[in-house]
Amino acid sequence: MENDIVEELLCVEAELQDVQDQIKILLDHQERLYRKQSELKALLEDCKTSENESNNNASIAAEDWSGNFEWDSRADDIRFNVFGISSYRANQHEIINAIMSGRDVLVIMAAGGGKSLCYQLPAVLCNGVALVVSPLLSLIQDQVMGLTALGIPAYMLTSTTSKEDEKFIYKALDKGEGEMKILYVTPEKISKSKRFMSKLEKCHNGGRLSLVAIDEAHCCSQWGHDFRPDYKNLGILKVQFPNVPMIALTATATYKVQTDLMEMLHISKCVKFVSTVNRPNLFYKVLEKSSVAKVVIDEIADFIRGSYPNNESGIVYCFSRKECEQVAKELRERGISADYYHADMDVMAREKVHLRWSKNKLQVIVGTVAFGMGINKPDVRFVIHHSLSKSMETYYQESGRAGRDGLPSECLLYFRPGDVPRQSSMVFYENSGLQNLYDIVRYCQSKRNCRRGAFFQHFGEPLRDCNGMCDNCAYGHEIKEVDATYHAKVIVSLLCDMKENEQRATMLQLIDRLKAKMKELGGSNNSVSDLKKDELEQLIIHLILDRILKEEFQHTAYATNAYVALGPLWKLALQGKKPVVLEICKGQLSNSSIRKDARNSQTFGLEMKLDELRKELSSTHGGIFPHAVLSTQQISILSTHKPTSITQVEKLIGKVKAEKYGNRIVDLIQQYVKSGQPNGDKSRVAEASENRANKRPRKNKSLILIESSEDDAE
Numbered sequence: 001m002e003n004d005i006v007e008e009l010l011c012v013e014a015e016l017q018d019v020q021d022q023i024k025i026l027l028d029h030q031e032r033l034y035r036k037q038s039e040l041k042a043l044l045e046d047c048k049t050s051e052n053e054s055n056n057n058a059s060i061a062a063e064d065w066s067g068n069f070e071w072d073s074r075a076d077d078i079r080f081n082v083f084g085i086s087s088y089r090a091n092q093h094e095i096i097n098a099i100m101s102g103r104d105v106l107v108i109m110a111a112g113g114g115k116s117l118c119y120q121l122p123a124v125l126c127n128g129v130a131l132v133v134s135p136l137l138s139l140i141q142d143q144v145m146g147l148t149a150l151g152i153p154a155y156m157l158t159s160t161t162s163k164e165d166e167k168f169i170y171k172a173l174d175k176g177e178g179e180m181k182i183l184y185v186t187p188e189k190i191s192k193s194k195r196f197m198s199k200l201e202k203c204h205n206g207g208r209l210s211l212v213a214i215d216e217a218h219c220c221s222q223w224g225h226d227f228r229p230d231y232k233n234l235g236i237l238k239v240q241f242p243n244v245p246m247i248a249l250t251a252t253a254t255y256k257v258q259t260d261l262m263e264m265l266h267i268s269k270c271v272k273f274v275s276t277v278n279r280p281n282l283f284y285k286v287l288e289k290s291s292v293a294k295v296v297i298d299e300i301a302d303f304i305r306g307s308y309p310n311n312e313s314g315i316v317y318c319f320s321r322k323e324c325e326q327v328a329k330e331l332r333e334r335g336i337s338a339d340y341y342h343a344d345m346d347v348m349a350r351e352k353v354h355l356r357w358s359k360n361k362l363q364v365i366v367g368t369v370a371f372g373m374g375i376n377k378p379d380v381r382f383v384i385h386h387s388l389s390k391s392m393e394t395y396y397q398e399s400g401r402a403g404r405d406g407l408p409s410e411c412l413l414y415f416r417p418g419d420v421p422r423q424s425s426m427v428f429y430e431n432s433g434l435q436n437l438y439d440i441v442r443y444c445q446s447k448r449n450c451r452r453g454a455f456f457q458h459f460g461e462p463l464r465d466c467n468g469m470c471d472n473c474a475y476g477h478e479i480k481e482v483d484a485t486y487h488a489k490v491i492v493s494l495l496c497d498m499k500e501n502e503q504r505a506t507m508l509q510l511i512d513r514l515k516a517k518m519k520e521l522g523g524s525n526n527s528v529s530d531l532k533k534d535e536l537e538q539l540i541i542h543l544i545l546d547r548i549l550k551e552e553f554q555h556t557a558y559a560t561n562a563y564v565a566l567g568p569l570w571k572l573a574l575q576g577k578k579p580v581v582l583e584i585c586k587g588q589l590s591n592s593s594i595r596k597d598a599r600n601s602q603t604f605g606l607e608m609k610l611d612e613l614r615k616e617l618s619s620t621h622g623g624i625f626p627h628a629v630l631s632t633q634q635i636s637i638l639s640t641h642k643p644t645s646i647t648q649v650e651k652l653i654g655k656v657k658a659e660k661y662g663n664r665i666v667d668l669i670q671q672y673v674k675s676g677q678p679n680g681d682k683s684r685v686a687e688a689s690e691n692r693a694n695k696r697p698r699k700n701k702s703l704i705l706i707e708s709s710e711d712d713a714e
């Protein structure tokens with residue numbers, strides 16, 4: 001009798017525990033829904049506000065900022081003859097007009113949109129000195145070097161500035177002596193150097209402070225991704241110099257970050273220019289990642305050699321430091337000039353790699369996320385993700401380092417569901433870390449939806465045409481739909497059994513058990529053993545995204561392990577009430593590289609020659625970057641028009657560059673034309689592709705030696 005009661009009590013307690021578990025799951029779910037609800041409400045609010053604002057701005061922009069202004073012809077002259085830029089990109093003209101009219105301006109423009117010109121051109125146009133605050137020394141150095149190469153008197157006041165330069169700068173601020181148009185500083189100068197602030201004050205009092213620019217302005221906000229405490233003190237600039245126009249610029253800013261930085265910088269009445277997040281020149285593609293590491297490297301190496309045989313720059317992002325080193329080594333073994341970059345290296349070693357890459361002496365940087373802000377190279381032709389990023393936002397930023405010059409570039413992401421637990425065990429403790437990760441996983445799993453559309457949706461922008469610039473829009477996939485409802489049921493029942501026995505399983509362990517179970521069930525149901533390991537991984541991720549399953553984490557002394565557990569909706573799956581359809585990719589319908597289409601065989605040979613010339617000129621002109629001598633776009637224009645006099649060169653790339661490099665360019669083109677090369681371009685293309693073929697998998701170690709001998713030469 002007593003035993004019966006004890007047994008019943010145990011049953012009731014077990015059932016109570018079950019109810020408690022369910023309540024917890026429902027409460028968790030409720031919490032998530034509340035959070036989502038408030039996010040969506042805020043997003044809706046943002047959309048309405050930004051719609052109103054962009055309508056307002058649009059009317060202001062139409063009425064005031066794109067009209068005629070007294071500085072128009074001088075601005076056009078500087079744009080073309082000094083900067084060598086033939087026409088403005090979206091919003092640049094309007095922004096310049098607003099700042100020239102004395103207004104404070106906030107610029108939200110995608111990476112590579114051309115934000116720098118928006119303050120550099122007014123700086124040259126105005127009398128006096130423009131102050132630019134920028135967060136990183138390397139960015140500042142790049143900018144100052146580029147401006148100096150254009151003949152613009154630009155300086156920087158940082159820890160690396162020589163005493164002599166410092167003296168010159170202070171004199172220029174203090175007394176207006178010497179020629180200085182743009183002065184770059186880090187935010188620490190504003191917050192920590194009283195001497196600097198007093199000189200700036202004098203400059204202002206003498207009516208010589210023309211404008212203040214805050215680059216990478218999202219660093220002001222704690223809600224931004226690169227918060228810098230010293231940026232918080234920049235509000236003092238508007239307080240001290242209320243009549244000097246301020247321009248704040250950033251590539252990414254949510255509405256929250258925008259309001260935050262406007263408040264901090266005291267520019268609440270600024271004119272706001274928000275451009276689209278769209279990067280129309282980027283081709284987005286997701287590839288199935290093989291479980292065999294060597295196969296992935298072979299594919300990456302083949303892609304680079306096949307599509308970019310002329311040392312065009314690229315980045316490969318990896319998950320870990322160890323992986324970076326390994327991938328770089330294996331790419332080198334396959335004849336690709338690659339080196340790694342991660343946070344474990346000392347600053348000097350990292351800078352050396354970065355510099356070699358910026359000077360086109362190294363084709364590929366294999367980096368972790370540490371290779372981030374500060375990458376100013378405009379002609380990065382491809383960004384490959386060897387592993388998935390932790391969120392849509394990070395992926396947008398990392399992939400966005402491609403094609404900042406506006407030319408066609410490719411963003412490839414290698415995805416395998418087995419990579420998800422690696423990332424999730426890193427991000428689960430972050431606020432919304434798992435949700436953000438699952439968003440990018442959804443992006444990767446999708447075989448039908450436009451990749452670009454996913455970005456628009458993520459950033460709350462209306463959809464725009466992709467123009468076939470993603471894999472799903474360009475050629476799509478041949479997809480087989482598999483009804484996996486039964487598989488889901490088996491997985492859930494397996495996990496129920498394991499839970500009862502207080503057991504846990506990682507994704508791989510679960511798959512092993514599943515396979516054994518399927519074999520067992522195989523006799524009664526033929527369809528259960530038909531899914532391959534990769535497809536089962538895909539199914540488990542699918543069930544996690546559908547909340548039938550969930551991930552759980554446990555710390556050990558060495559790592560955090562991710563386990564697969566029952567999710568809030570597991571019962572529906574067990575009862576077969578939630579149909580599960582798996583989309584399995586059978587292959588790509590067609591696959592053409594955008595690069596191969598874009599390359600013009602008529603101009604290719606000359607482009608190669610001009611590329612060599614710019615490298616040579618870059619080292620003879622004080623070691624500036626090759627892209628600062630001639631941009632890829634300018635090389636293309638010169639190759640098409642083949643100018644034969646300095647005057648003609650001037651008409652194509654502006655006065656300053658024509659004066660500096662015109663003779664060499666004309667000589668080279670004349671030689672090229674004389675040697676009958678235009679008709680020989682095709683054979684050069686053939687020659688290049690032959691070289692490319694010769695470069696194909698050579699797995700002997702001598703290639704690594706060739707690489708390191710190049711290193712030694714520096």
Ligand SMILES: Nc1ncnc2c1ncn2[C@@H]1O[C@H](COP(=O)(O)OP(=O)(O)OP(=O)(O)O)[C@@H](O)[C@H]1O
Pocket residue numbers: 085086087088089092109110111112113114115116117250251378404405406631
């Ligand atoms: N109107 C234009 N026509 C052609 N090229 C341009 C134009 N404006 C800017 N560029 C070029 O585009 C490249 C990117 O410009 P810039 O560095 O100003 O981008 P950004 O908006 O500051 O990007 P990021 O957010 O990555 O810093 C540079 O090489 C620049 O010379």
Ligand SMILES: [Mg+2]
Pocket residue numbers: 115116215
């Ligand atoms: Mg910039």
